[in-house]
Amino acid sequence: MRERDRFAQLVTLLGRHGMRGLSAKLGFGSPDDGQFVDARPDAVVALLRDIGPVGVKFGQILAMRSDLLGPQWINALSTLQDRVPAVPFEEIAPAVEDAIGGDLDSYFSSFDREPLAAASIAQVHAATMLDGRSVIVKIRRPGIGAIVDADLRLLRRFARTAANRIPELARLKPDELLSQFAESLDREMDLSAEGRSSDSIGAFLAPLGVRTASFEWELSGRRVNVQQRLIGTPATDLDRAREAGVDLQAVARTYAQAILRSIIFHGQFHADPHPGNVILLQDGSLGFIDFGAVGTLLPRRRDQLVQLALSIASDDVAGVADILMIWAGDPEVDRDRLEFALGELIDSFKDVVLSNVDLSKIFEQVFRLLREFQLALPPDLALVLRTLLTAEGFVRRLDPAFNIADELAPVARELIAERTSLITLKKEAKKIGVALARATLSTPEIIGQIDKFARTGKIPVTISATDLQILSRAFEKKPASNPGVIPAALLISAAILSSDWPVLAVCSAAAGALMILRTWIHRNS
Structure with missing residues:
Protein backbone atom coordinates (compact mmCIF):
# COMPACT_ATOMS: atom_id res chain seq x y z
CA MET A 1 0.00 0.00 0.00
CA ARG A 2 2.86 2.36 0.81
CA GLU A 3 4.39 1.76 -2.63
CA ARG A 4 1.02 2.39 -4.27
CA ASP A 5 0.75 5.69 -2.41
CA ARG A 6 4.28 6.62 -3.44
CA PHE A 7 3.48 5.74 -7.05
CA ALA A 8 0.47 8.08 -6.92
CA GLN A 9 2.74 10.80 -5.51
CA LEU A 10 5.16 10.43 -8.42
CA VAL A 11 2.32 10.71 -10.94
CA THR A 12 1.11 13.84 -9.11
CA LEU A 13 4.64 15.29 -9.29
CA LEU A 14 4.64 14.81 -13.06
CA GLY A 15 1.48 16.91 -13.29
CA ARG A 16 2.80 19.54 -10.87
CA HIS A 17 5.84 20.12 -13.08
CA GLY A 18 3.84 20.46 -16.28
CA MET A 19 4.29 16.91 -17.54
CA ARG A 20 0.71 15.66 -17.65
CA GLY A 21 1.19 14.85 -21.34
CA LEU A 22 4.16 12.66 -20.46
CA SER A 23 2.16 11.00 -17.69
CA ALA A 24 -0.66 10.24 -20.15
CA LYS A 25 1.82 8.89 -22.69
CA LEU A 26 3.11 6.50 -20.02
CA GLY A 27 -0.45 5.36 -19.35
CA PHE A 28 -0.76 6.95 -15.91
CA GLY A 29 -3.16 9.75 -16.77
CA SER A 30 -6.15 10.72 -18.88
CA PRO A 31 -5.69 10.72 -22.68
CA ASP A 32 -7.09 14.28 -22.60
CA ASP A 33 -4.12 15.56 -20.56
CA GLY A 34 -2.37 16.74 -23.71
CA GLN A 35 0.10 15.61 -26.31
CA PHE A 36 3.55 14.44 -25.29
CA VAL A 37 6.20 17.04 -25.95
CA ASP A 38 9.83 17.17 -24.98
CA ALA A 39 10.08 18.02 -21.29
CA ARG A 40 12.03 21.16 -20.39
CA PRO A 41 15.37 20.53 -18.66
CA ASP A 42 14.57 22.91 -15.79
CA ALA A 43 11.22 21.17 -15.17
CA VAL A 44 12.87 17.74 -15.11
CA VAL A 45 15.53 18.96 -12.67
CA ALA A 46 12.82 20.36 -10.38
CA LEU A 47 10.94 17.05 -10.62
CA LEU A 48 14.04 15.04 -9.68
CA ARG A 49 14.64 17.31 -6.68
CA ASP A 50 11.08 16.76 -5.48
CA ILE A 51 11.36 12.99 -5.89
CA GLY A 52 14.15 12.98 -3.32
CA PRO A 53 17.49 11.14 -2.92
CA VAL A 54 16.90 8.62 -5.71
CA GLY A 55 15.80 11.35 -8.12
CA VAL A 56 18.80 13.54 -7.33
CA LYS A 57 21.26 10.66 -7.63
CA PHE A 58 19.74 9.55 -10.93
CA GLY A 59 20.00 13.09 -12.28
CA GLN A 60 23.67 13.17 -11.32
CA ILE A 61 24.25 9.94 -13.27
CA LEU A 62 22.47 11.45 -16.30
CA ALA A 63 24.64 14.56 -16.01
CA MET A 64 27.65 12.36 -16.85
CA ARG A 65 26.13 11.12 -20.13
CA SER A 66 27.08 13.73 -22.69
CA ASP A 67 26.95 10.95 -25.28
CA LEU A 68 23.18 10.73 -24.75
CA LEU A 69 22.12 14.27 -23.80
CA GLY A 70 22.93 17.65 -25.28
CA PRO A 71 24.70 20.53 -23.47
CA GLN A 72 21.42 22.16 -22.37
CA TRP A 73 20.40 19.01 -20.50
CA ILE A 74 23.87 18.35 -19.07
CA ASN A 75 24.14 21.91 -17.75
CA ALA A 76 20.71 21.72 -16.12
CA LEU A 77 21.29 18.28 -14.55
CA SER A 78 24.71 19.37 -13.28
CA THR A 79 22.98 21.85 -10.98
CA LEU A 80 21.55 18.99 -8.91
CA GLN A 81 23.37 19.19 -5.61
CA ASP A 82 23.16 16.37 -3.10
CA ARG A 83 22.69 18.66 -0.09
CA VAL A 84 19.82 18.22 2.33
CA PRO A 85 19.05 19.37 5.89
CA ALA A 86 21.09 17.47 8.46
CA VAL A 87 19.56 14.83 10.70
CA PRO A 88 19.57 16.14 14.32
CA PHE A 89 22.36 14.83 16.53
CA GLU A 90 19.78 13.27 18.86
CA GLU A 91 18.82 10.90 16.03
CA ILE A 92 22.32 10.40 14.64
CA ALA A 93 24.03 9.46 17.93
CA PRO A 94 21.89 6.32 18.55
CA ALA A 95 22.42 5.25 14.91
CA VAL A 96 26.22 5.55 15.28
CA GLU A 97 26.22 3.68 18.59
CA ASP A 98 24.10 0.90 17.16
CA ALA A 99 26.43 0.57 14.16
CA ILE A 100 29.71 0.52 16.16
CA GLY A 101 28.29 -1.59 18.99
CA GLY A 102 28.95 0.74 21.89
CA ASP A 103 28.61 4.22 23.40
CA LEU A 104 30.32 7.14 21.71
CA ASP A 105 32.31 7.79 24.88
CA SER A 106 33.80 4.31 24.63
CA TYR A 107 35.59 5.15 21.36
CA PHE A 108 35.74 8.94 21.01
CA SER A 109 37.07 11.63 23.32
CA SER A 110 34.97 14.18 21.37
CA PHE A 111 32.26 14.03 18.74
CA ASP A 112 31.03 17.21 17.02
CA ARG A 113 27.27 17.62 17.21
CA GLU A 114 27.14 19.76 14.03
CA PRO A 115 27.96 17.85 10.81
CA LEU A 116 30.67 18.94 8.41
CA ALA A 117 28.37 18.02 5.52
CA ALA A 118 24.96 16.43 5.02
CA ALA A 119 23.87 14.57 1.90
CA SER A 120 20.87 12.45 0.99
CA ILE A 121 22.54 9.13 1.84
CA ALA A 122 24.85 10.02 4.73
CA GLN A 123 26.23 12.87 6.77
CA VAL A 124 29.71 13.50 8.12
CA HIS A 125 30.86 14.50 11.61
CA ALA A 126 34.30 15.35 12.92
CA ALA A 127 35.48 13.41 15.95
CA THR A 128 38.60 12.61 17.98
CA MET A 129 39.64 9.09 18.93
CA LEU A 130 40.63 8.28 22.53
CA ASP A 131 44.31 8.31 21.48
CA GLY A 132 43.97 11.85 20.09
CA ARG A 133 43.76 11.11 16.37
CA SER A 134 41.40 13.29 14.32
CA VAL A 135 38.85 11.28 12.34
CA ILE A 136 35.80 11.67 10.16
CA VAL A 137 32.67 9.67 11.01
CA LYS A 138 30.32 9.07 8.10
CA ILE A 139 26.92 7.69 9.12
CA ARG A 140 24.05 6.61 6.88
CA ARG A 141 20.82 8.53 7.45
CA PRO A 142 18.34 6.50 9.53
CA GLY A 143 15.64 4.84 7.40
CA ILE A 144 17.25 5.79 4.08
CA ALA A 182 21.51 0.74 -9.07
CA GLU A 183 25.11 -0.48 -8.80
CA SER A 184 26.34 3.03 -7.98
CA LEU A 185 23.58 3.52 -5.40
CA ASP A 186 24.19 0.15 -3.78
CA ARG A 187 27.86 0.98 -3.50
CA GLU A 188 27.11 4.36 -1.93
CA MET A 189 24.73 2.74 0.55
CA ASP A 190 27.56 0.42 1.68
CA LEU A 191 29.90 2.80 3.51
CA SER A 192 32.53 0.08 3.91
CA ALA A 193 32.98 0.06 0.10
CA GLU A 194 34.49 3.54 0.31
CA GLY A 195 37.14 2.22 2.68
CA ARG A 196 38.07 -0.71 0.45
CA SER A 197 38.44 1.57 -2.57
CA SER A 198 40.45 4.08 -0.58
CA ASP A 199 42.85 1.36 0.55
CA SER A 200 43.21 -0.18 -2.92
CA ILE A 201 43.64 3.01 -4.92
CA GLY A 202 45.74 4.58 -2.14
CA ALA A 203 48.22 1.68 -2.20
CA PHE A 204 48.61 2.09 -5.96
CA LEU A 205 49.04 5.89 -5.83
CA ALA A 206 51.36 6.06 -2.80
CA PRO A 207 54.57 5.86 -4.93
CA LEU A 208 53.37 8.94 -6.82
CA GLY A 209 53.11 11.01 -3.64
CA VAL A 210 49.33 10.71 -3.29
CA ARG A 211 47.75 9.74 0.02
CA THR A 212 44.29 8.51 0.92
CA ALA A 213 42.67 8.24 4.35
CA SER A 214 43.18 5.11 6.43
CA PHE A 215 40.08 3.51 7.94
CA GLU A 216 39.27 2.21 11.40
CA TRP A 217 38.02 -1.17 10.24
CA GLU A 218 36.94 -2.34 13.70
CA LEU A 219 34.36 0.47 13.71
CA SER A 220 33.45 0.55 10.00
CA GLY A 221 30.68 -1.31 8.21
CA ARG A 222 27.75 -0.81 5.84
CA ARG A 223 26.08 1.89 7.95
CA VAL A 224 29.10 3.77 9.28
CA ASN A 225 32.76 4.31 8.51
CA VAL A 226 35.44 5.97 10.59
CA GLN A 227 38.37 7.34 8.64
CA GLN A 228 41.49 9.41 9.16
CA ARG A 229 41.01 13.14 8.75
CA LEU A 230 43.59 14.47 6.28
CA ILE A 231 44.81 17.93 7.32
CA GLY A 232 45.85 20.46 4.69
CA THR A 233 44.67 23.17 2.32
CA PRO A 234 41.52 22.36 0.32
CA ALA A 235 42.19 22.43 -3.43
CA THR A 236 39.14 24.67 -3.74
CA ASP A 237 41.20 27.48 -2.13
CA LEU A 238 44.05 27.95 -4.59
CA ASP A 239 44.74 31.53 -3.45
CA ARG A 240 45.49 30.26 0.04
CA ALA A 241 47.70 27.55 -1.45
CA ARG A 242 49.71 30.12 -3.43
CA GLU A 243 50.16 32.25 -0.32
CA ALA A 244 51.47 29.19 1.50
CA GLY A 245 54.06 28.69 -1.25
CA VAL A 246 52.57 25.50 -2.73
CA ASP A 247 54.04 24.60 -6.13
CA LEU A 248 50.80 24.32 -8.10
CA GLN A 249 52.61 23.19 -11.26
CA ALA A 250 54.02 20.22 -9.37
CA VAL A 251 50.56 19.53 -7.94
CA ALA A 252 49.11 19.55 -11.48
CA ARG A 253 51.67 17.00 -12.66
CA THR A 254 51.12 14.71 -9.67
CA TYR A 255 47.35 14.96 -9.97
CA ALA A 256 47.38 14.25 -13.73
CA GLN A 257 49.66 11.25 -13.33
CA ALA A 258 47.50 9.90 -10.51
CA ILE A 259 44.32 10.05 -12.61
CA LEU A 260 45.87 8.70 -15.81
CA ARG A 261 47.76 5.86 -14.16
CA SER A 262 44.94 4.72 -11.93
CA ILE A 263 42.65 4.48 -14.98
CA ILE A 264 45.12 2.85 -17.38
CA PHE A 265 47.25 0.64 -15.15
CA HIS A 266 45.26 0.04 -11.96
CA GLY A 267 41.85 -0.28 -13.59
CA GLN A 268 40.14 1.31 -10.58
CA PHE A 269 39.98 5.08 -10.19
CA HIS A 270 38.42 7.96 -8.26
CA ALA A 271 35.43 8.83 -10.45
CA ASP A 272 34.76 12.25 -8.93
CA PRO A 273 38.18 13.94 -8.57
CA HIS A 274 36.87 17.51 -8.40
CA PRO A 275 38.79 20.07 -6.27
CA GLY A 276 36.49 19.49 -3.27
CA ASN A 277 37.84 15.95 -3.03
CA VAL A 278 41.50 16.97 -3.23
CA ILE A 279 43.61 18.26 -0.32
CA LEU A 280 47.07 19.82 -0.49
CA LEU A 281 48.67 18.19 2.54
CA GLN A 282 51.10 19.87 4.91
CA ASP A 283 53.97 17.56 3.93
CA GLY A 284 53.68 18.61 0.28
CA SER A 285 51.91 15.47 -0.89
CA LEU A 286 48.45 15.27 -2.43
CA GLY A 287 45.43 13.82 -0.65
CA PHE A 288 42.35 12.22 -2.27
CA ILE A 289 39.19 11.90 -0.18
CA ASP A 290 35.58 10.70 -0.58
CA PHE A 291 35.73 7.48 -2.59
CA GLY A 292 31.98 7.17 -2.75
CA ALA A 293 32.17 7.29 -6.57
CA VAL A 294 34.68 4.84 -8.05
CA GLY A 295 35.07 3.66 -11.63
CA THR A 296 36.41 0.39 -12.97
CA LEU A 297 38.07 -0.21 -16.34
CA LEU A 298 38.48 -3.90 -17.12
CA PRO A 299 41.51 -5.08 -19.19
CA ARG A 300 39.24 -5.95 -22.14
CA ARG A 301 37.89 -2.40 -22.22
CA ARG A 302 41.37 -0.93 -21.88
CA ASP A 303 42.54 -3.02 -24.85
CA GLN A 304 39.66 -1.58 -26.87
CA LEU A 305 40.76 1.93 -25.92
CA VAL A 306 44.29 1.10 -27.07
CA GLN A 307 42.92 -0.25 -30.36
CA LEU A 308 40.91 2.94 -30.75
CA ALA A 309 44.01 5.10 -30.14
CA LEU A 310 46.06 3.06 -32.65
CA SER A 311 43.28 3.33 -35.25
CA ILE A 312 43.15 7.11 -34.78
CA ALA A 313 46.94 7.39 -35.00
CA SER A 314 47.03 5.38 -38.24
CA ASP A 315 44.03 7.19 -39.83
CA ASP A 316 42.10 3.91 -39.83
CA VAL A 317 38.61 5.41 -39.84
CA ALA A 318 36.98 2.01 -40.36
CA GLY A 319 38.79 0.69 -37.28
CA VAL A 320 37.51 3.62 -35.21
CA ALA A 321 33.97 2.98 -36.44
CA ASP A 322 34.28 -0.72 -35.58
CA ILE A 323 35.15 0.05 -31.94
CA LEU A 324 32.35 2.59 -31.59
CA MET A 325 29.85 0.15 -33.07
CA ILE A 326 30.96 -2.58 -30.64
CA TRP A 327 30.49 -0.19 -27.72
CA ALA A 328 27.03 0.87 -28.94
CA GLY A 329 25.81 -2.72 -29.38
CA ASP A 330 26.10 -2.73 -33.21
CA PRO A 331 23.00 -0.64 -34.00
CA GLU A 332 21.76 0.17 -37.50
CA VAL A 333 23.57 3.26 -38.78
CA ASP A 334 24.60 4.78 -42.09
CA ARG A 335 28.13 3.36 -42.00
CA ASP A 336 29.45 5.48 -44.89
CA ARG A 337 28.19 8.70 -43.31
CA LEU A 338 29.57 7.66 -39.92
CA GLU A 339 33.04 6.99 -41.33
CA PHE A 340 32.98 10.30 -43.21
CA ALA A 341 32.07 12.16 -39.99
CA LEU A 342 34.79 10.31 -38.04
CA GLY A 343 37.34 11.15 -40.73
CA GLU A 344 36.50 14.84 -40.48
CA LEU A 345 36.71 14.71 -36.68
CA ILE A 346 40.12 13.00 -36.70
CA ASP A 347 41.45 15.43 -39.32
CA SER A 348 40.40 18.36 -37.14
CA PHE A 349 42.84 17.53 -34.36
CA LYS A 350 45.40 15.02 -35.65
CA ASP A 351 47.95 17.73 -36.57
CA VAL A 352 47.47 19.68 -33.33
CA VAL A 353 50.54 19.75 -31.07
CA LEU A 354 49.83 17.71 -27.95
CA SER A 355 50.63 20.62 -25.68
CA ASN A 356 47.76 22.52 -27.33
CA VAL A 357 45.24 19.71 -27.05
CA ASP A 358 42.02 20.80 -25.35
CA LEU A 359 40.28 17.64 -24.18
CA SER A 360 37.05 19.44 -23.41
CA LYS A 361 36.70 20.63 -27.02
CA ILE A 362 37.60 17.23 -28.44
CA PHE A 363 35.13 15.48 -26.15
CA GLU A 364 32.46 18.02 -27.05
CA GLN A 365 32.86 17.10 -30.73
CA VAL A 366 32.95 13.37 -29.96
CA PHE A 367 29.79 13.57 -27.85
CA ARG A 368 28.00 15.55 -30.56
CA LEU A 369 28.89 12.89 -33.12
CA LEU A 370 27.73 10.08 -30.82
CA ARG A 371 24.39 11.80 -30.26
CA GLU A 372 23.95 12.44 -33.98
CA PHE A 373 24.38 8.75 -34.82
CA GLN A 374 22.70 7.58 -31.59
CA LEU A 375 25.78 5.61 -30.51
CA ALA A 376 25.60 5.30 -26.73
CA LEU A 377 28.79 4.54 -24.81
CA PRO A 378 28.95 1.74 -22.25
CA PRO A 379 28.48 3.19 -18.73
CA ASP A 380 32.06 2.41 -17.65
CA LEU A 381 33.54 4.35 -20.58
CA ALA A 382 31.14 7.24 -20.09
CA LEU A 383 32.44 7.45 -16.51
CA VAL A 384 36.07 7.37 -17.71
CA LEU A 385 35.47 10.28 -20.12
CA ARG A 386 33.61 12.28 -17.48
CA THR A 387 36.48 11.71 -15.03
CA LEU A 388 39.04 12.86 -17.60
CA LEU A 389 37.00 15.99 -18.30
CA THR A 390 36.78 16.79 -14.59
CA ALA A 391 40.52 16.21 -14.21
CA GLU A 392 41.41 18.30 -17.25
CA GLY A 393 39.37 21.25 -16.00
CA PHE A 394 41.08 21.17 -12.60
CA VAL A 395 44.57 20.79 -14.10
CA ARG A 396 44.01 23.84 -16.29
CA ARG A 397 43.11 25.84 -13.17
CA LEU A 398 46.23 24.66 -11.39
CA ASP A 399 48.54 25.35 -14.33
CA PRO A 400 47.12 27.13 -17.41
CA ALA A 401 50.31 26.26 -19.32
CA PHE A 402 50.04 22.56 -18.49
CA ASN A 403 51.69 20.43 -21.21
CA ILE A 404 49.76 17.21 -21.63
CA ALA A 405 52.49 15.78 -23.90
CA ASP A 406 54.95 15.66 -20.99
CA GLU A 407 52.48 13.60 -18.93
CA LEU A 408 51.30 11.27 -21.68
CA ALA A 409 54.78 10.31 -22.94
CA PRO A 410 55.90 8.24 -19.91
CA VAL A 411 52.45 6.66 -19.59
CA ALA A 412 52.56 5.65 -23.27
CA ARG A 413 56.07 4.18 -22.89
CA GLU A 414 55.01 2.09 -19.91
CA LEU A 415 51.88 0.92 -21.69
CA ILE A 416 53.91 -0.20 -24.71
CA ALA A 417 56.44 -1.92 -22.46
CA GLU A 418 53.65 -3.70 -20.59
CA ARG A 419 51.95 -4.91 -23.78
CA THR A 420 55.23 -6.22 -25.22
CA SER A 421 56.57 -7.77 -22.01
CA LEU A 422 57.35 -11.48 -21.83
CA ILE A 423 54.55 -12.01 -19.30
CA THR A 424 51.95 -10.43 -21.61
CA LEU A 425 53.23 -12.31 -24.65
CA LYS A 426 53.14 -15.54 -22.67
CA LYS A 427 49.49 -14.89 -21.72
CA GLU A 428 48.54 -14.18 -25.33
CA ALA A 429 50.37 -17.33 -26.47
CA LYS A 430 48.43 -19.30 -23.88
CA LYS A 431 45.13 -17.92 -25.20
CA ILE A 432 46.09 -18.91 -28.75
CA GLY A 433 47.09 -22.37 -27.51
CA VAL A 434 43.73 -22.85 -25.82
CA ALA A 435 41.90 -21.73 -28.96
CA LEU A 436 43.93 -24.18 -31.07
CA ALA A 437 43.22 -26.94 -28.58
CA ARG A 438 39.49 -26.25 -28.80
CA ALA A 439 39.70 -26.33 -32.59
CA THR A 440 41.62 -29.63 -32.45
CA LEU A 441 39.01 -31.19 -30.18
CA SER A 442 36.30 -30.07 -32.60
CA THR A 443 38.05 -31.59 -35.62
CA PRO A 444 36.11 -34.91 -35.59
CA GLU A 445 32.79 -33.04 -35.61
CA ILE A 446 33.95 -30.76 -38.44
CA ILE A 447 35.15 -33.75 -40.50
CA GLY A 448 31.86 -35.50 -39.76
CA GLN A 449 29.88 -32.54 -41.12
CA ILE A 450 32.04 -32.47 -44.27
CA ASP A 451 31.57 -36.22 -44.76
CA LYS A 452 27.78 -35.85 -44.30
CA PHE A 453 27.67 -33.10 -46.91
CA ALA A 454 29.72 -35.23 -49.35
CA ARG A 455 27.35 -38.18 -48.94
CA THR A 456 24.02 -36.34 -48.96
CA GLY A 457 24.73 -33.08 -50.80
CA LYS A 458 22.90 -31.21 -48.03
CA ILE A 459 24.12 -28.66 -45.46
CA PRO A 460 22.28 -28.50 -42.11
CA VAL A 461 21.24 -24.90 -41.36
CA THR A 462 20.16 -23.69 -37.90
CA ILE A 463 18.39 -20.36 -37.36
CA SER A 464 17.86 -19.24 -33.76
CA ALA A 465 14.57 -17.78 -32.55
CA THR A 466 16.44 -14.60 -31.57
CA ASP A 467 17.75 -14.14 -35.12
CA LEU A 468 14.26 -14.60 -36.52
CA GLN A 469 12.90 -11.99 -34.12
CA ILE A 470 15.61 -9.52 -35.16
CA LEU A 471 14.80 -10.13 -38.83
CA SER A 472 11.08 -9.73 -38.12
CA ARG A 473 11.65 -6.42 -36.30
CA ALA A 474 13.80 -5.17 -39.18
CA PHE A 475 11.00 -5.77 -41.67
CA GLU A 476 8.41 -4.25 -39.36
CA LYS A 477 10.46 -1.07 -39.05
CA LYS A 478 11.61 -0.76 -42.65
CA PRO A 479 9.55 -3.01 -44.90
CA ALA A 480 10.65 -1.28 -48.08
CA SER A 481 14.14 -0.15 -47.14
CA ASN A 482 15.86 -3.15 -48.79
CA PRO A 483 13.82 -4.19 -51.85
CA GLY A 484 16.35 -6.83 -52.78
CA VAL A 485 16.31 -8.74 -49.50
CA ILE A 486 13.44 -11.12 -50.27
CA PRO A 487 14.60 -11.97 -53.84
CA ALA A 488 18.12 -12.52 -52.55
CA ALA A 489 16.79 -14.74 -49.79
CA LEU A 490 14.90 -16.82 -52.34
CA LEU A 491 18.04 -17.32 -54.44
CA ILE A 492 20.23 -18.23 -51.48
CA SER A 493 17.61 -20.55 -50.01
CA ALA A 494 17.18 -22.35 -53.30
CA ALA A 495 20.92 -22.78 -53.71
CA ILE A 496 21.52 -24.02 -50.16
CA LEU A 497 18.44 -26.09 -49.42
CA SER A 498 17.87 -27.81 -52.72
CA SER A 499 19.83 -29.64 -55.38
CA ASP A 500 16.65 -29.92 -57.46
CA TRP A 501 17.12 -27.75 -60.57
CA PRO A 502 13.38 -27.24 -61.21
CA VAL A 503 12.99 -25.85 -57.69
CA LEU A 504 15.99 -23.58 -58.21
CA ALA A 505 14.50 -22.35 -61.51
CA VAL A 506 11.15 -21.57 -59.88
CA CYS A 507 12.81 -19.68 -57.00
CA SER A 508 15.01 -17.73 -59.44
CA ALA A 509 12.02 -16.75 -61.57
CA ALA A 510 10.09 -15.68 -58.47
CA ALA A 511 13.06 -13.66 -57.27
CA GLY A 512 13.37 -11.89 -60.62
CA ALA A 513 9.65 -11.10 -60.74
CA LEU A 514 9.68 -9.74 -57.19
CA MET A 515 12.65 -7.51 -57.89
CA ILE A 516 11.06 -6.07 -61.05
CA LEU A 517 7.73 -5.51 -59.25
CA ARG A 518 9.31 -3.82 -56.19
CA THR A 519 11.50 -1.61 -58.39
CA TRP A 520 8.45 -0.48 -60.37
CA ILE A 521 6.49 0.26 -57.16
CA HIS A 522 9.44 2.16 -55.69
CA ARG A 523 9.82 4.36 -58.76
CA ASN A 524 6.11 5.12 -59.01
CA SER A 525 5.43 5.69 -55.31
Missing part, protein backbone atom coordinates in the same frame (compact mmCIF):
# COMPACT_ATOMS: atom_id res chain seq x y z
CA GLY A 145 17.58 2.14 3.00
CA ALA A 146 13.82 1.51 2.79
CA ILE A 147 13.23 4.82 0.96
CA VAL A 148 15.93 4.10 -1.64
CA ASP A 149 14.76 0.52 -2.25
CA ALA A 150 11.12 1.53 -2.77
CA ASP A 151 11.87 4.50 -5.04
CA LEU A 152 14.36 2.48 -7.08
CA ARG A 153 11.74 -0.20 -7.76
CA LEU A 154 9.23 2.44 -8.85
CA LEU A 155 11.81 4.15 -11.04
CA ARG A 156 12.47 0.86 -12.80
CA ARG A 157 8.73 0.49 -13.55
CA PHE A 158 8.59 3.99 -14.97
CA ALA A 159 11.70 3.36 -17.07
CA ARG A 160 10.43 0.08 -18.55
CA THR A 161 7.10 1.65 -19.44
CA ALA A 162 8.79 4.70 -20.95
CA ALA A 163 11.12 2.56 -23.09
CA ASN A 164 8.16 0.59 -24.45
CA ARG A 165 5.89 3.56 -25.18
CA ILE A 166 8.18 6.46 -26.08
CA PRO A 167 10.82 5.86 -28.80
CA GLU A 168 12.58 9.12 -27.94
CA LEU A 169 13.31 7.81 -24.45
CA ALA A 170 14.10 4.25 -25.57
CA ARG A 171 17.22 5.62 -27.29
CA LEU A 172 18.60 6.55 -23.87
CA LYS A 173 18.65 2.83 -22.92
CA PRO A 174 16.90 3.37 -19.56
CA ASP A 175 17.42 -0.25 -18.45
CA GLU A 176 21.18 0.05 -18.91
CA LEU A 177 21.24 3.44 -17.23
CA LEU A 178 19.27 2.12 -14.28
CA SER A 179 21.54 -0.91 -13.92
CA GLN A 180 24.52 1.40 -13.65
CA PHE A 181 22.58 3.64 -11.31
